[in-house]
Amino acid sequence: MKKLLSILPLLAVVIGVHLLTSATDTMYYLTQMTMSAYYSLLIIGLCVLMGYAGQISLGHAGFFAIGGYLSAALTTRSLIPYQGTTLVSLLDSAGLLLSGHDLYGEALLVVTPWAACIIAVLTAACIAVVIGIPVLKLKGHYLAMATLGFGIIIYRLALAMEYFGEADGISEVPAFVLLPGVSVSGNFSDRVQNYYIAWVLLLIGMVLLLNLIDSRVGRALRGIHGSDEAADAMGVNTARFKLQTFVLSAVFAAIAGVFLTHYNGGIGPSEAGVMKSVRYVAIVAVGGMAHLWGALLMGIVLNFLSLRGIFGSYDDAVFGLILIVIMLFAPNGILSINVRHRLRQLLGRGKQDRAGEV
Amino acid sequence: AWAENIKVGAILAVTGGASFLGGPEARSLEMLVEEVNNNGGINGNKIELIIKDSAASPEKAISFAKQLIEEEKVLAIIGPSTSGETMKIKNICEQAKTPLLSCGAAEVIVNPVAAYVFKTPQKDSFAVKKIFMEMNKMGISKIAVLAGNTGFGKAGKGQLLKIAPEFGIEVVEVEVYDKKSNDLSAVVAKIKANKDVQAVINWSIVPAQAIVAKNMRQAGWDVPLFQSHGFGNIKYVEAAGAAAEGIIFPAGRLLIADSLPADNPQKALLMAYKKNYEAKFNEPASTFGGHAYDAFTILMAAVAEAGNDRDKVRTAIEGLKNFAGTGGVFNFSAEDHNGLGIEAFQMMIVKDGKFVAYTGK
Amino acid sequence: MTTELFIQYLLAGITYGSIYAIVAIGFNIIYNTTGIINFAQGEFVMFGGMIAISLLQFMPLPLAILLAVVLTMLIGALIEICFIRWLKSPSVLRMIIITIGISILSREVAVHVWGESIRSLPYFVGNEITSIPILGARISPQVLWVVAVSGLMVVCLGVFFKTTSVGREMRACASNRKAATLCGINAENMVTLSFVLSAGIGALAGCVMSPITYSQYDMGTGLAIKGFTVAILGGLGSSGGAVAAGLLLGIIEAFSVSVVPLAFQDAISISILLIILFVRPQGLFGSKEAAGLKEF
Amino acid sequence: MAFLEIKQLHKRFGGLHAVKDVSFQVEPGQIKAVIGPNGAGKTTLFNMISGTFPATSGSVTFQGRELLGKKPFQVATLGMARTYQNIKMFSGMTALENVMVGRHVQSNAGFLASMFRMPRTWKEERDIRDKSMELLGLLEIEEHAHIDAASLAFGQQRAVELARALAMEPTLLLLDEPAAGLNIYETAEVGRLITKIRDLGITVLLVEHDMSLVMDISDEIVVLCFGEKIAEDVPTAIQQDPEVIKIYLGEE
Amino acid sequence: MLKIRNLESGYGKIKVLKHVSMHVDPGEIVTIIGANGAGKTTLLSTIAGLVKASSGAAEFKGTNILKTKAAVIPGLGCVMVPEGRQVFATMTVEENLLLGGHPLQKQGKQVMTELLEHQYELFAILRDRKKQLAGTLSGGEQQMLAMGRALMSRPSLVMMDEPSTGLAPLIVKEIFQIIVRLRDEGNTVLLVEQNAKAALGIADRGYVLETGKIIVQGPAEDLLANQDVQRAYLGREKVEEK
Ligand SMILES: Nc1ncnc2c1ncn2[C@@H]1O[C@H](COP(=O)(O)OP(=O)(O)OP(=O)(O)O)[C@@H](O)[C@H]1O
Ligand SMILES: Nc1ncnc2c1ncn2[C@@H]1O[C@H](COP(=O)(O)OP(=O)(O)OP(=O)(O)O)[C@@H](O)[C@H]1O
Ligand SMILES: [Mg+2]
Numbered sequence A: 001m002k003k004l005l006s007i008l009p010l011l012a013v014v015i016g017v018h019l020l021t022s023a024t025d026t027m028y029y030l031t032q033m034t035m036s037a038y039y040s041l042l043i044i045g046l047c048v049l050m051g052y053a054g055q056i057s058l059g060h061a062g063f064f065a066i067g068g069y070l071s072a073a074l075t076t077r078s079l080i081p082y083q084g085t086t087l088v089s090l091l092d093s094a095g096l097l098l099s100g101h102d103l104y105g106e107a108l109l110v111v112t113p114w115a116a117c118i119i120a121v122l123t124a125a126c127i128a129v130v131i132g133i134p135v136l137k138l139k140g141h142y143l144a145m146a147t148l149g150f151g152i153i154i155y156r157l158a159l160a161m162e163y164f165g166e167a168d169g170i171s172e173v174p175a176f177v178l179l180p181g182v183s184v185s186g187n188f189s190d191r192v193q194n195y196y197i198a199w200v201l202l203l204i205g206m207v208l209l210l211n212l213i214d215s216r217v218g219r220a221l222r223g224i225h226g227s228d229e230a231a232d233a234m235g236v237n238t239a240r241f242k243l244q245t246f247v248l249s250a251v252f253a254a255i256a257g258v259f260l261t262h263y264n265g266g267i268g269p270s271e272a273g274v275m276k277s278v279r280y281v282a283i284v285a286v287g288g289m290a291h292l293w294g295a296l297l298m299g300i301v302l303n304f305l306s307l308r309g310i311f312g313s314y315d316d317a318v319f320g321l322i323l324i325v326i327m328l329f330a331p332n333g334i335l336s337i338n339v340r341h342r343l344r345q346l347l348g349r350g351k352q353d354r355a356g357e358v
Numbered sequence B: 001a002w003a004e005n006i007k008v009g010a011i012l013a014v015t016g017g018a019s020f021l022g023g024p025e026a027r028s029l030e031m032l033v034e035e036v037n038n039n040g041g042i043n044g045n046k047i048e049l050i051i052k053d054s055a056a057s058p059e060k061a062i063s064f065a066k067q068l069i070e071e072e073k074v075l076a077i078i079g080p081s082t083s084g085e086t087m088k089i090k091n092i093c094e095q096a097k098t099p100l101l102s103c104g105a106a107e108v109i110v111n112p113v114a115a116y117v118f119k120t121p122q123k124d125s126f127a128v129k130k131i132f133m134e135m136n137k138m139g140i141s142k143i144a145v146l147a148g149n150t151g152f153g154k155a156g157k158g159q160l161l162k163i164a165p166e167f168g169i170e171v172v173e174v175e176v177y178d179k180k181s182n183d184l185s186a187v188v189a190k191i192k193a194n195k196d197v198q199a200v201i202n203w204s205i206v207p208a209q210a211i212v213a214k215n216m217r218q219a220g221w222d223v224p225l226f227q228s229h230g231f232g233n234i235k236y237v238e239a240a241g242a243a244a245e246g247i248i249f250p251a252g253r254l255l256i257a258d259s260l261p262a263d264n265p266q267k268a269l270l271m272a273y274k275k276n277y278e279a280k281f282n283e284p285a286s287t288f289g290g291h292a293y294d295a296f297t298i299l300m301a302a303v304a305e306a307g308n309d310r311d312k313v314r315t316a317i318e319g320l321k322n323f324a325g326t327g328g329v330f331n332f333s334a335e336d337h338n339g340l341g342i343e344a345f346q347m348m349i350v351k352d353g354k355f356v357a358y359t360g361k
Numbered sequence C: 001m002t003t004e005l006f007i008q009y010l011l012a013g014i015t016y017g018s019i020y021a022i023v024a025i026g027f028n029i030i031y032n033t034t035g036i037i038n039f040a041q042g043e044f045v046m047f048g049g050m051i052a053i054s055l056l057q058f059m060p061l062p063l064a065i066l067l068a069v070v071l072t073m074l075i076g077a078l079i080e081i082c083f084i085r086w087l088k089s090p091s092v093l094r095m096i097i098i099t100i101g102i103s104i105l106s107r108e109v110a111v112h113v114w115g116e117s118i119r120s121l122p123y124f125v126g127n128e129i130t131s132i133p134i135l136g137a138r139i140s141p142q143v144l145w146v147v148a149v150s151g152l153m154v155v156c157l158g159v160f161f162k163t164t165s166v167g168r169e170m171r172a173c174a175s176n177r178k179a180a181t182l183c184g185i186n187a188e189n190m191v192t193l194s195f196v197l198s199a200g201i202g203a204l205a206g207c208v209m210s211p212i213t214y215s216q217y218d219m220g221t222g223l224a225i226k227g228f229t230v231a232i233l234g235g236l237g238s239s240g241g242a243v244a245a246g247l248l249l250g251i252i253e254a255f256s257v258s259v260v261p262l263a264f265q266d267a268i269s270i271s272i273l274l275i276i277l278f279v280r281p282q283g284l285f286g287s288k289e290a291a292g293l294k295e296f
Numbered sequence D: 001m002a003f004l005e006i007k008q009l010h011k012r013f014g015g016l017h018a019v020k021d022v023s024f025q026v027e028p029g030q031i032k033a034v035i036g037p038n039g040a041g042k043t044t045l046f047n048m049i050s051g052t053f054p055a056t057s058g059s060v061t062f063q064g065r066e067l068l069g070k071k072p073f074q075v076a077t078l079g080m081a082r083t084y085q086n087i088k089m090f091s092g093m094t095a096l097e098n099v100m101v102g103r104h105v106q107s108n109a110g111f112l113a114s115m116f117r118m119p120r121t122w123k124e125e126r127d128i129r130d131k132s133m134e135l136l137g138l139l140e141i142e143e144h145a146h147i148d149a150a151s152l153a154f155g156q157q158r159a160v161e162l163a164r165a166l167a168m169e170p171t172l173l174l175l176d177e178p179a180a181g182l183n184i185y186e187t188a189e190v191g192r193l194i195t196k197i198r199d200l201g202i203t204v205l206l207v208e209h210d211m212s213l214v215m216d217i218s219d220e221i222v223v224l225c226f227g228e229k230i231a232e233d234v235p236t237a238i239q240q241d242p243e244v245i246k247i248y249l250g251e252e
Numbered sequence E: 001m002l003k004i005r006n007l008e009s010g011y012g013k014i015k016v017l018k019h020v021s022m023h024v025d026p027g028e029i030v031t032i033i034g035a036n037g038a039g040k041t042t043l044l045s046t047i048a049g050l051v052k053a054s055s056g057a058a059e060f061k062g063t064n065i066l067k068t069k070a071a072v073i074p075g076l077g078c079v080m081v082p083e084g085r086q087v088f089a090t091m092t093v094e095e096n097l098l099l100g101g102h103p104l105q106k107q108g109k110q111v112m113t114e115l116l117e118h119q120y121e122l123f124a125i126l127r128d129r130k131k132q133l134a135g136t137l138s139g140g141e142q143q144m145l146a147m148g149r150a151l152m153s154r155p156s157l158v159m160m161d162e163p164s165t166g167l168a169p170l171i172v173k174e175i176f177q178i179i180v181r182l183r184d185e186g187n188t189v190l191l192v193e194q195n196a197k198a199a200l201g202i203a204d205r206g207y208v209l210e211t212g213k214i215i216v217q218g219p220a221e222d223l224l225a226n227q228d229v230q231r232a233y234l235g236r237e238k239v240e241e242k
């Protein structure tokens, strides 16, 4: 319950931002806020995996890409050539197919976004299970390398397969109609709606994860981080918990991928790139590793600035600088320095003074 | 007095994987804007150029396109540098009725035609046809195709495979390699082992263009090597050194501007662009910078005619005829948003480390 | 497959492999003293090549290379002194993130100094089309330079780390820094030394491979990823392992061309590496015990 | 059938036989100590019983169930808890949270239940907290409940580790040198605690070098030397055993 | 040999040692006893240069060691055997020992081999474990390795932080014998111990440290006889009960 309450101020901020931008006629900021929210969804998932379960993943852009690419491909690549195959007719009879015409009047038969979304997220989860079992047995740098390798493989496949558009990626992805009248799309007219879709999704994700880390499972995860061996001896099935967390964060990443792809109307191989994964890890670290709020904050701020092109051609340079500066001077994340630590220091000093008086 | 500033947006891959495109493009634009403004602007209006560096990421291109259209309220957008990014923002520009002058190569950008979307680079299909015509003359009928895994390579490979039968040419080997490959001797060995191959076409960008050439020659294989119009930078010839000798490729006339006949409509502007660019940036001018040059001059011509109005500018571009640019002479129409014909290309060959027009053996 | 083709593939594999191995060795040196992976290692390679190319305008090739190596070593030292030295007992993850930051920054510095265009050093012997026939296959003499230089480095480093006291002390710093200090070893200097050493090795690698692969401001990342993969596969810290794994990866890549489309090359080779890693979690030559005793 | 029965247990590390053909039994409600020179294989024996690593050969049965081949978490689920020679705290967690992890086997909320905060989870959570506080109280360290466990003094960390083990409500408790690094008073305190734990009905298997403690509290002692069992008897007999005196206790 | 005056030190804002003054003369065994968390380890660490002192003075053989880098101090002949198992876990036993000999490295291989031989004599078990990774040694073996490593540099002053922790009674006795032997061979030992009785039993002098302050000091026999010390550290009642 307390956790739910802690989300309320954030909800207020979200609504406030909307009201403020609409009052000042700067609603266009919401575009980047929406995109940042989706990236942050991935980042908070990764934060639980890295900060709490202590398992580094340099391949999370891969899961994002699995979600994004699959739902993009399923909802854009026409199945007309395969009409009549059992799989297609099966899907059709299940009501999962949508026929229509593309922008240029060609007949089109595609999977509905809802079905595509579910297929994409389930695929990501299954892949996470399959690779998670062997990968999570590794430790430290070896784990980093294995996840990095996974990311590279996904990137390479996206880049090599005709189905995924090779270097051009997939464009003209249709809107994702969540409910009648509510759809994820990049149309200028749907902006406010999409801002709320993204943020509500992020808030739900945040509540779930906050609940998780402050529970039996969360403690077990932190225990694994603290001492793998001792957690094991406490009866924690460490392998299974690590795997479940890995899958959970993969699902978060895939959902983010699906939604952002529909929002953007397309996806390209840069979303699967290794530097993206590195960026996500770095943002989690800058947020303070085991710090969901820090990760959320940094995810929003850094992505927002970068998507707005604030730093121009120095985007990477500034990002690198932020990384170094924060890691040098505030290794426990941005929040640790600015708010908590300083406050505590101040309070602490106050207490000492009073103690001195007495 | 300046009536108003004309805002032009540009989304270019100045850094990142496609910076060899975005770099010269951005520099060309900066140079041109400076020139135009120093000469009094367009009809007395100064040009304000806003360049956004997308680093070749579609998601950034999308964000920037929306930003430029809504916040900056630009008249038109130049770029993006790559086809993949262009395709992502095609719909956005169309929806917002903002002209987009892409520097991307792929034909899908303008085919099917979207009302507000144009592109300046020559069509791949013409480059391909030009090469095949040359092959027919040389009596080559079985070839190997190599392509980089970039949007450029992808589009080129697609056209090569599609058009080859029209010219009675059989593609017996196809390989796609990574754009960052630093040695291709294995794949060269593989296609060399196929004794049918009479010539190799490589469709890629730096540095692989030079590496393919080197690895082929090092392997002692001397079948003709054709490259795409992406080879249009003398630095690549320098990079390939001795291995570049004899490479044949189609390109715009920028590279051989000096040797064009005086009555060529492009000659004057090519010479000027080349001279100014090389003087200002101390690096050889390339056809890529030329794409941005063309986009900008086309836009300016339309603005001069139609003023600061997105719709009118769009219509004006569609009406441009016989407009000389670096890539060729543009003739736009409602159906053709590229405006270049096959004659925009000239076959060239590398001789003694220089580009010269290729006129057959 | 004809023998000629076989040998050609093998030689191509050795070329890639040697390059990967040299980068991996650079990783290992710093790992062996600090227990961290320096993700800016690829940038040392880039700096070596780029600096040598710039210097070549003023001096003959051997001198340019020498000076480039020295300058890169200085850069290595500078990086260590500015960013690493004064940290008090930093966690491994923190160090990794810092080195990633350094790598990004170095790349940005390079693009603003040298621009985005590709450059290269001239071939040490002959030119772009010179080749030496080996059993019917042909190979550029520069490849021999790469192989020779990496071979030499492995041998020297192996001897250095296993038998010299400085090498042992560097390893001790990685194992337990406090204890190393208590033994009278100046851990800070050892770390600086390791950065200098790996920067030098990276720079030398950057110079010998430049004629073959070209140098570009962003070449570091790709090399670092491959180098890291190889270092891990070989077993972190083991130079011999790095060479074996490098050659293995190179040869897999070269031969994979003959069975699958080139576009899938990386996906295939990395999948194979992952499978090897699953079977031998400590890498090919890493000690299982040692891997178990190291925490992240 | 014995409560815990170890039969011909054997462990080899490369060429080294760390544990050789060791057999003994532990009866319910006993405090049984394992002593022996350094490197005799005591910790190795514990590691095999608790499943940390597999034995080379032999068998361990616990309440009639074969333990070998089981993972540590499975062994824990059967009701066995342990502490470590080098304390293994969950760093970054408070003392209370450390103990709460110990309740893991006694609760069952999973991922989904935790994320969605089912009402049942709620109640379970409260029970975990109460029970853990109670244990900290039992060990008289409840005032440190909300302090990061890793920054506690050594002796207090030992207590937290013990509370964490007790939180599992084990039937068998393995203690590896619980008094190491403690002074004479703290050691006596630990002794008192262990007896108290035994009185709760928990069987204790103990490794310790502090003879004042071992001789005081244990019901039976097993002596290992170079991996082999050389004696097993009640404390008074062990104290007199010339062999044990020679290799372990030393002459007074 | 070692002189400390008004030493203050701690971790960041936390002050642990308050005005500690003490000295160690050549050829004696001095022991420091005190409860958990009293600051014994902090004191040794400050002398070894691992913890920075905030004020006061410390001299070792005439050198101001508060101004000397931690890595230089062993070279002066003052080494510490740290609390806990600070061995080089991923290196072999022999390599660990050789690293301990770092300050004498310049004297050549011959000297090193002799020193190794000497340690193997003192700690026979290490000889059998020569090639084993130190991290896999049993607790007691690691403790012996740490001592052997410190003795490799032929120090004039050895500071030992709770060397008997986790060792078998027989070994504890042996270790105390070794300490005595070291003294008899002309070494000086500064010993921190939980086992106050045994420590005072072999020491020449002793200090009692409580919450960062030295509260009692004097010859070992005096301390053994001191009522307060007996009550707090020797558990007299308990001993008498037996
Ligand atoms: N992973 C391992 N690899 C190789 N040898 C090992 C390993 N673990 C333990 N040993 C060896 O097995 C022997 C027994 O070790 P163990 O830790 O069980 O001793 P112990 O009886 O607990 O000693 P102590 O009282 O000193 O803790 C030791 O000689 C040790 O060096
Ligand atoms: N790294 C550190 N940071 C902050 N405080 C510390 C640190 N190390 C020790 N302390 C604190 O300093 C005080 C003295 O610790 P010290 O380790 O010197 O005690 P000790 O006398 O050696 O105790 P023990 O007998 O348990 O080893 C303790 O209160 C401890 O919590
Ligand atoms: Mg033990």
Ligand SMILES: [Mg+2]
Pocket: E040, E041, E042, E083, E161
């Ligand atoms: Mg201490």
